[in-house]
Amino acid sequence: VLATLWGEIDNALRQELASTGDSLQAFLKSRHPTWNLVGRVHFNLAENRKDPEAPFAFLATYTARVSAHGKTQHQPLSRSLEEFSGTRNKAQLLSLLVPVQRAAERCDWVRAMLESREIYHPLRWTPTDAWRLLNDLPALEAAGIIVRLPGTWTTGRPARPNVTASVGTKPPSLVGKDALLDFNLAVSLEGEPLSPAEVRKLLKGADGLQWIRGRWIEVDTQKLGRLLQRFEELGQAAQSGLPLNDALRLLAGVPGDDAQAPEEHDWAQVVAGPWLADTLQNLRQPQGLARVEPGPELHAQLRPYQHAGVQWLYLLSRLELGACLADDMGLGKTIQVLALLLILKREQSDPRPSLLVAPASLLANWASEAERFAPGLRVLVAHPSVTPAETLRGLDEAQLAQTDLVITSFGALLRQPALETIRWRLAIVDEAQAIKNPGARQT
Template identity: 55%
Template sequence: MAPTPCAHPLSLAAVITPHGTLRLENVAGEATIDDAAIAAGIKAAFARGAGYGLAHLGLAEAGGRLPADLAFWRSVALRFTAARCRAGDEPAPAPSLDECAQIAEEAPPMLGGEYLDADALAGLWRLLSDAFDVERAESGLDLDAFLAARDSRWRHVGRVHFNLAENRKDAERPFAFLATYVPGLTGQGALRHAPLGAVLREYAGASAKADLLKLLEPVSRASEACDWLREIVDSGEIFHPLRWTPADAMRLLQDVATLEEAGLVVRMPASWPASRPSRPAVEATVGANTPSLVGAGQLLDFKVDVTLDGEPLTRDEIASLVAATDGLVLLRGKWVEVDHDKLKAALDRYAEIERLAQTEGISFGQAMRLLAGADIGARDAASSAERTWAHVKAGDWLAQTLDACRRPEAIAAALPGEALKATLRPYQEAGVRWLGFLARLGLGACLADDMGLGKTVQVLALLLAQRDGERRPSLIVAPASLLANWAAEAEKFAPSLNVFVAHPAFAKADTLAAPEAALAKNDLVVISYGALLRFGWIAKTPWRFVVIDEAQAIKNPQAKQTRAVKALEAEGRIALTGTPVENNLGDLWSIFDFLNPGLLGSSKAFQTFAKRLADQTPPSYAPLRRLIAPYILRRMKTDRSVIADLPDKTEVKAFCSLSRKQAALYQTTVDAFESRLENADGMERRALVLTTLMRLKQICNHAEHGIVGSNWASEDSGKFARLAEVAATIASRQEKLLVFTQFTEAIDPLYALLADIFQRPGLSLSGETAVGKRRALVKQFQEDERAPFFVLSLKAGGSGLTLTAASHVVHFDRWWNPAVENQATDRAFRIGQKRNVLVHKFICRGTIEERIDALIESKMRMADDLLHGGGEINLTELDGRQLLDLVRLDLDAATREA
């Protein structure tokens, strides 16, 4: 039986899957719903499906506090329920794709948030509508009773309409008010309106009294909150057309939300855009002119106007509006809504910024916050009501700059040419140009491409393209396990770059202590996060670029390595991550504090700002998304523009180190092999070679491999550490993983490791798995989105199975016959696969695994001589010296950083 995952504190979280499905998951963390009954109800509803979960949020959880992600989905569900109430027995109209996109933009950070788009939201709306209808049918109740049973606030309302119209012929009372109701439909299916007075005739008689009271109930509820409405109800004027002054019309406008909440439909004059009279807007323009300096500290111009429907007003018109009392004012032949206090507050706020800009200039970061509506760190944050009377737009220079940031494919910038020994795909060329463009502006960039899309080669191409006559080294900071990958990729794709890996496995101790000579002749320095704290010269060197790989390593702003990274001096800063940084606000702030210090304010100011977003009703994170969008470039393998350009299968080498325990065992085994090899011959020699090679393979897997009853602790294997890193990224993307090993005894330890990382059980299969059970396992992996990984023995799972649900394949231990490995890979890469497959081949540096890989890769004469017809390397025929060279341990290369 496979081991169960380790226990963690759990909380409920909404998760969007790569297919746009909404799920409720138990994730590690503190409980986010205090009421166990509410949590159980939500969980039970989602167990039936996403539509039922949403219906529950909209019908049963309309009040109370929920975590941000569930509160967002409740707001979507409430929007549907309100539309259903207004529609009566008609289907609730679905929002347009544009409206869906706007709703999606307001979503808070959530797992899988990168998959939430207009299409996904539209699909979830359909599921919600279907679930609503199913639940209503199951209840056996009519719509009124069904809604009332679920929540008393959702009654069958929407039949009574309050209509406001202009009456230009009456100068003294230029508005008309009429209450109507909808008794039925026309022959063409349109709503048929009738004056509310007609209801007294239609519902005449004692038998219809209950229906009459029910129809007028929304009017009665609204009159309890609106004095003016109560007056016309009590006097009976509600049943007749009324002539209104601008002040009368303004009272209706101010109470629209209250009237609609009570269940009334409010209809405004057709000439009013968005069912409101025009409002004067304080419109500020920032960045119209090209700044004299570049970089995050550049100063931009700022100009303030007051406009009406996009047209600037004269000084006299502005003065008349500011002097006007609250209400409706006729200006330029149209009715204009005026709120004196809000208009003046907005005008004063931006006028103050304009005065400061004229004397000191406005910083780039402040300009971006104003554009996004993200008032981080503002002395007096503008209220949402005040922001409706003002907005900031980008001037010509800033608009062009931001457009280039958002459309990297249109940027004109230098590429590396023949210096790069690879052909960049179009999306990679766009990435290189984008990185260079932000570097020229002095702005930090976050390249957040999906795993396997070539972030490394894009950075190397940038370094080649940005080289000039003066040698200024750049710095790569990466996890220790990735140093060898960076060195190998640089050697392969950018051989003209001189690379210095600042690690004992690659450089001598005296060079690391006094690297002046190495810095003078190298273009690129690669170092681990841990080494930053040991080598003081790193912080003292002015770097051309500082690139942090796996940028989530600096998510904790208090960690020593985070502070060390942020203290580095560089002209350009780049963060690489395959994990969407928008999934966690704390991580986001720390990464951006490295990329563009000050853009998101101080940590404390950002926390206050984030809380303000969460406390809105409904919560909206759109200002934050707009603020960070220009600095993040994220392409996913599911993007149509990317997937059409990718190969179907991409193979990458995942270089691993040995733990100290592995290295000691490996060296002991090699020593014993050497002492016995000299006197062995014939079958004895062949058996000795094969058993030794098998033992070395086991040691490369784990120090405990081959020891009966061992517990396979993660810290005793470099491969386990590397698999944990790879799997964590795959888990964050909600993708599926196949792991192949040739050792059956490795399956359970690998399963336990992956179950802990994915926080849910996966599947496993070996030669011991009953043949009849294999089909069920394959079917479950293919169809169940909750089965995230499959650990298989190479021989049992290497042929005959179709596992196209996986988009990642890990060869944990290498089979020295490439054809066998390829056959296993093709379990995922075959007909029916709709995603690109990324193949991770694990290789321990400084060991036999690296040398066999090089042997296969190089296709040297020696390899050709050793290859059999099946492609497997025959190692038993090598002479003693060749064998010892093959198995020897390069300790510096093999051991990872302590």
């Protein structure tokens, strides 16, 4: 009967575990958070602010039992020697101390405490002692010891000073890829900026734990100094402003010659200032932008996703940045481009014509779509099949003053060098995969 019941329990566990997809430990913890804490050794570190010479206290404990309310009850490790005294309980004592023995093999200071039997007593610790424990946390946890740190350390460790570089706090005077963004450097502690005097004091202090603003913080003077120097050099190089491309690379964490080592990421960050953050958010989610409408000049009803596409294209054109509209075939890329051209024409902020380059087989389609959906656009097809060669040779900015859109093909563009000298409002490429090879003459 017992074997049958045990088998049924085992099957039920396996089925329920498989349905959750969790590990066995995670599954058991979800059923009872303290399932594996009884009989575990804990290293407890606490602040002792009343003792300036030894401002930390250390005590090794073990979880003796779980109360009726589900709370773990701790006892000093010295009590285990009493509780498991006698030959009958020796195996339990040895089992309890196995993690401590493993930790002693990994950490010299644990071995020294074990050999001197100090591990069985409360200890006064200096900041150096506490820093040593913090550095060996992975080794202690791998040995099976649970480490409990002061509750005031909200992230599980002491706070760290953070070097923060912000770019794009204010709108740049220019737009486009040549825009120069402001670059600001600050050192903060949990969001509170530190003064230059406080930063100098940290850098002059020793590695490890330092006392500042009424709390212990973790400082690596070499990393902090190296990061500050790197960002200061970057700020000096960008005194007149940081190019937009460089700012975006920094934000994206694209590695460069002075790339941060992975372990330095916890000590520094680059953040977008209000203007740049708002701009990037609008680029990611154009649906939230102020709605721009082509008005009755567009003889069609835009679908919601086409509206979002037009808003996105409009924002990028205002920023003088390039865009790749990659909607699937048949979803109306042409009508979105025509809507954008109508909006720009209505604004009259820039009277220059726009250029559209497409495969020769699509020129007639573009011309007919423009005539059907945007008859208010003044369109010229700059191709020998439509326009006389003599007219094409004479095209210049003056002759195109009354034109909104010039449509030509890749081949015709190569044969009309005069088109290269004109400053266009927009340059639009249809079937843009035709210029994927940067070395090709067509590109």
